[in-house]
Amino acid sequence: MHVRLQDVTKRFGGIAANDAITVSFQSGKIHTLLGENGAGKTTLVRILAGLLNPDAGSISIDGHPVSIDSPKHAIALGIALVSQHPMIAGHLTVLENIIAARAGGQRTIIKMKALRGEVEQIAADCGFKLDLDAKAQSISLGAQKQLEIVRTLLSGARLIIFDEPTDVLTPAESDAFFVLIRRLADQGKAIVMITHFLREAIAHSQAITILKRGRLVASVVPAETTPAQLAELMVGVLPSIVAATEETPGRVRKTVLEVDNVSVEEDRRQIVRRVSLTVSEGEIVGIAGVAGNGQEDLIEAIVGLRQATEGRITIDGTHVGFGETRKLIRDDRIGYVPPDRHRDGLAGVMSVADNLSFEVLERRGMSRFGLRRFQASARHASRLIERYRIQPPRPETAAEKLSGGNQQKLILARVLDRNPRLLIVCNPSRGLDVGATAWVWDSVRRVRNENGAVLLLSGDLDEIRSLSDRILVFFRGSVSGELSPDEASSERLGLLMGGAGGEHAA
Amino acid sequence: MPLSSYFPAFTWPAFAGNRRVGFAVLPLAGIAAALATTAILVWIAGANPLAAASTIVDGAFGNTYATGVTLVKATTLLLAGLAVGVAYRAGLVNIGAEGQLQMGAAASAASAIYLQPIVSGSLLTLISLFAGFIAGAIWSGIAGFCRAFFKSNELVTTILLNYIALAFVSVLVSGPMAASSATFRESERIPASVQLPKLIAGIPLHAGFIIALLSALLVGLFFSRTTLGFVLQVVRFNPFAARSQGWSINRMIVLAMLLAGGFAGLAGSVEVLGVHGRLIDGFSPGYGYLAIGVSFLALHNSIAMIPSAVFFGAGITGMSYLQRSLQVPSSTMFAAQGVLIMFVAAGTALAVQRARQSAG
Numbered sequence: 001m002h003v004r005l006q007d008v009t010k011r012f013g014g015i016a017a018n019d020a021i022t023v024s025f026q027s028g029k030i031h032t033l034l035g036e037n038g039a040g041k042t043t044l045v046r047i048l049a050g051l052l053n054p055d056a057g058s059i060s061i062d063g064h065p066v067s068i069d070s071p072k073h074a075i076a077l078g079i080a081l082v083s084q085h086p087m088i089a090g091h092l093t094v095l096e097n098i099i100a101a102r103a104g105g106q107r108t109i110i111k112m113k114a115l116r117g118e119v120e121q122i123a124a125d126c127g128f129k130l131d132l133d134a135k136a137q138s139i140s141l142g143a144q145k146q147l148e149i150v151r152t153l154l155s156g157a158r159l160i161i162f163d164e165p166t167d168v169l170t171p172a173e174s175d176a177f178f179v180l181i182r183r184l185a186d187q188g189k190a191i192v193m194i195t196h197f198l199r200e201a202i203a204h205s206q207a208i209t210i211l212k213r214g215r216l217v218a219s220v221v222p223a224e225t226t227p228a229q230l231a232e233l234m235v236g237v238l239p240s241i242v243a244a245t246e247e248t249p250g251r252v253r254k255t256v257l258e259v260d261n262v263s264v265e266e267d268r269r270q271i272v273r274r275v276s277l278t279v280s281e282g283e284i285v286g287i288a289g290v291a292g293n294g295q296e297d298l299i300e301a302i303v304g305l306r307q308a309t310e311g312r313i314t315i316d317g318t319h320v321g322f323g324e325t326r327k328l329i330r331d332d333r334i335g336y337v338p339p340d341r342h343r344d345g346l347a348g349v350m351s352v353a354d355n356l357s358f359e360v361l362e363r364r365g366m367s368r369f370g371l372r373r374f375q376a377s378a379r380h381a382s383r384l385i386e387r388y389r390i391q392p393p394r395p396e397t398a399a400e401k402l403s404g405g406n407q408q409k410l411i412l413a414r415v416l417d418r419n420p421r422l423l424i425v426c427n428p429s430r431g432l433d434v435g436a437t438a439w440v441w442d443s444v445r446r447v448r449n450e451n452g453a454v455l456l457l458s459g460d461l462d463e464i465r466s467l468s469d470r471i472l473v474f475f476r477g478s479v480s481g482e483l484s485p486d487e488a489s490s491e492r493l494g495l496l497m498g499g500a501g502g503e504h505a506a
Numbered sequence: 507m508p509l510s511s512y513f514p515a516f517t518w519p520a521f522a523g524n525r526r527v528g529f530a531v532l533p534l535a536g537i538a539a540a541l542a543t544t545a546i547l548v549w550i551a552g553a554n555p556l557a558a559a560s561t562i563v564d565g566a567f568g569n570t571y572a573t574g575v576t577l578v579k580a581t582t583l584l585l586a587g588l589a590v591g592v593a594y595r596a597g598l599v600n601i602g603a604e605g606q607l608q609m610g611a612a613a614s615a616a617s618a619i620y621l622q623p624i625v626s627g628s629l630l631t632l633i634s635l636f637a638g639f640i641a642g643a644i645w646s647g648i649a650g651f652c653r654a655f656f657k658s659n660e661l662v663t664t665i666l667l668n669y670i671a672l673a674f675v676s677v678l679v680s681g682p683m684a685a686s687s688a689t690f691r692e693s694e695r696i697p698a699s700v701q702l703p704k705l706i707a708g709i710p711l712h713a714g715f716i717i718a719l720l721s722a723l724l725v726g727l728f729f730s731r732t733t734l735g736f737v738l739q740v741v742r743f744n745p746f747a748a749r750s751q752g753w754s755i756n757r758m759i760v761l762a763m764l765l766a767g768g769f770a771g772l773a774g775s776v777e778v779l780g781v782h783g784r785l786i787d788g789f790s791p792g793y794g795y796l797a798i799g800v801s802f803l804a805l806h807n808s809i810a811m812i813p814s815a816v817f818f819g820a821g822i823t824g825m826s827y828l829q830r831s832l833q834v835p836s837s838t839m840f841a842a843q844g845v846l847i848m849f850v851a852a853g854t855a856l857a858v859q860r861a862r863q864s865a866g
Contacts, residue, residue: 325752
């Protein structure tokens with residue numbers, strides 16, 4: 001299969017998200033698209049997947065011109081997109097979600113047994129251990145990604161596009177993923193991958209195309225390049241990352257957060273088991289772990305969104321309990337960046353200004369007697385947009401029209417701007433490019449350096465290692481190990497995250 | 507040769523692809539389709555659709571009295587429409603305006619009749635209106651509470667509560683509240699001093715019309731200006747985001763339903779205090795259901811509901827005039843109403859879907 005895009009252009013309100021892009025994708029090759037947030041990578045693959053219609057340009061498959069006007073048509077042509085955020089029906093089982101790829105066809109009666117066998121075969125070929133009868137919403141993000149891959153293969157795709165596939169995966173899962181797509185490529189599939197991880201791009205792909213502000217700026221051969229070169233092509237000059245640690249020795253650091261023997265239950269199952277931890281002023285405590293091992297639930301208990309079934313949580317010595325979230329936010333005692341920004345962060349159809357006002361809605365000046373003050377809200381929005389360089393700088397834009405990176409900036413902006421006593425950030429740089437990641441890391445470090453207490457939860461080990469002063473690893477609801485960043489090699493973290501770290505722990 | 511080659515400007519894809527046009531046109535297209543279907547129904551019933559159309563307009567707006575009647579219907583429809591719209595803008599589907607309106611009417615009538623020894627005059631009118639609001643609020647609040655704490659679908663519970671309310675009012679006027687001399691199932695008459703005053707002598711338009719307009723305005727302000735209205739909209743657009751902001755979704759659901767039902771209760775109150783002067787079995791020809799159409803046609807915008815309610819009100823008065831003058835059976839009218847709601851809801855739903863698609 002040889003898919004060629006010729007001079008493909010797509011504009012949104014005068015801005016060219018794709019400007020005369022010409023690129024080909026071939027069977028047997030893993031082709032990586034690189035670029036900053038908003039460079040037009042997602043737009044390009046959405047055009048391929050039939051989700052967007054290009055304004056100009058042409059697409060051909062094996063020399064025959066095609067017009068991909070709907071996702072259905074794309075699938076019929078053998079093109080499938082595995083998007084960044086899992087597209088699943090949460091209430092259906094894993095199997096039902098997978099066979100949805102086929103059930104949409106002509107058959108009126110679904111041959112469950114036969115399909116089940118086929119699905120099991122594909123999953124086994126890929127080395128996935130999927131519980132086909134679990135509800136799709138109850139499985140981890142990593143497993144949801146596996147679900148989508150199996151679904152894609154079942155639909156008979158020949159060109160498979162992965163939008164930031166490894167974002168939600170653990171190191172081990174990522175490695176397995178790359179082995180898998182290599183095998184798929186060898187079987188004759190064409191693979192297109194969008195990623196922010198430069199090393200991944202170099203290590204695993206056969207072609208790299210770099211986009212910048214909607215234009216194709218370079219096509220490089222991975223073997224002949226370095227991460228630094230790629231970063232420079234993407235953003236121009238690489239931003240310097242500053243202030244890793246600024247130690248002020250001899251200070252007495254007060255404990256801000258104290259979690260004492262806390263357990264959390266869901267459906268009468270213990271998902272957090274007697275966890276204790278502390279976070280003091282001027283330190284970043286990192287929590288590493290495979291998504292779904294209870295760390296998110298512990299965080300929710302800390303911010304008051306979940307009931308702790310036992311134990312005690314205090315912030316600055318005061319007990320905090322279930323249902324107090326709003327009070328904690330209002331009093332600037334916590335700032336909370338949730339793990340899944342797409343789901344928990346924004347009301348997409350509402351404006352950027354409205355979304356920026358979430359946390360300060362009741363603040364004096366922003367509202368009076370329950371009435372909102374629009375001028376104050378507009379000023380607040382403009383200030384944050386400018387200070388945190390949110391693009392496009394228009395407060396009235398619907399938040400869902402922002403690129404993923406700018407959505408993340410929006411959420412971070414409204415939290416960081418409040419200078420909360422305890423900052424809880426989850427996956428702060430997920431989906432961000434090199435430049436934006438540097439900015440986010442700097443911001444988090446600045447909070448620490450200004451004596452703030454930070455609890456960081458991240459699935460990205462680089463992030464955990466670069467930012468944390470102490471690292472706690474979560475496995476099956478409890479802390480499986482505590483490390484300093486120096487001791488925390490990928491291997492060691494990986495072992496602890498897989499629960500095999502017991503014998504290594506000192 | 508396709509039509510578009512003669513009229514290049516009117517190619518369907520271009521037309522449907524234009525977000526702005528699509529958004530405004532689809533609800534109107536819904537009305538057009540409904541009117542066309544109604545015309546067919548009228549024709550089947552043996553009347554000339556064109557003559558029928560002019561008869562309807564004549565019946566609804568032909569003279570000041572007819573216009574007054576239309577606005578009286580619009581008053582009730584507007585208040586009931588707010589009950590649908592307020593719930594919808596908080597992400598809830600309230601099909602229970604009918605029941606909430608019945609309960610509001612019952613509470614309003616009961617307080618106006620039984621509190622007479624204690625208070626009288628316009629103070630009692632206010633108490634009675636308040637009682638109507640509260641009763642409607644409680645009735646929908648039940649559905650809100652069940653949704654929030656037992657996860658029962660409010661669409662289903664509100665419908666079920668309608669039947670209970672209707673039966674409850676029937677029971678009230680057949681026994682406990684029945685007028686001693688009545689041949690119909692109705693309550694004692696509420697003294698004129700407690701009823702809502704007429705705005706213009708000789709025309710049935712009553713002060714409830716002002717209440718309804720003010721309510722629409724207040725609801726508009728509530729959603730655009732208040733922090734609470736803002737939070738309700740966040741709950742609608744993304745309950746997960748609302749949750750992680752620490753806004754209690756359950757509380758918001760109950761609150762939105764209470765507020766919504768309150769307006770439907772008021773709709774019942776103005777029927778009792780402004781139109782009938784008593785509680786009558788079957789006083790509502792399905793206002794609570796028509797209210798769904800009122801709200802959808804206005805895309806749930808409370809100010810746009812004012813003309814929408816007048817439109818539906820004109821439908822009722824115009825069609826009943828049609829029935830009297832051209833002998834078109836009343837069932838045609840109910841069929842036409844149903845068709846209208848269906849098309850309008852489909853049109854607006856399509857418009858919203860299209861807007862969302864082009865946003866994505």
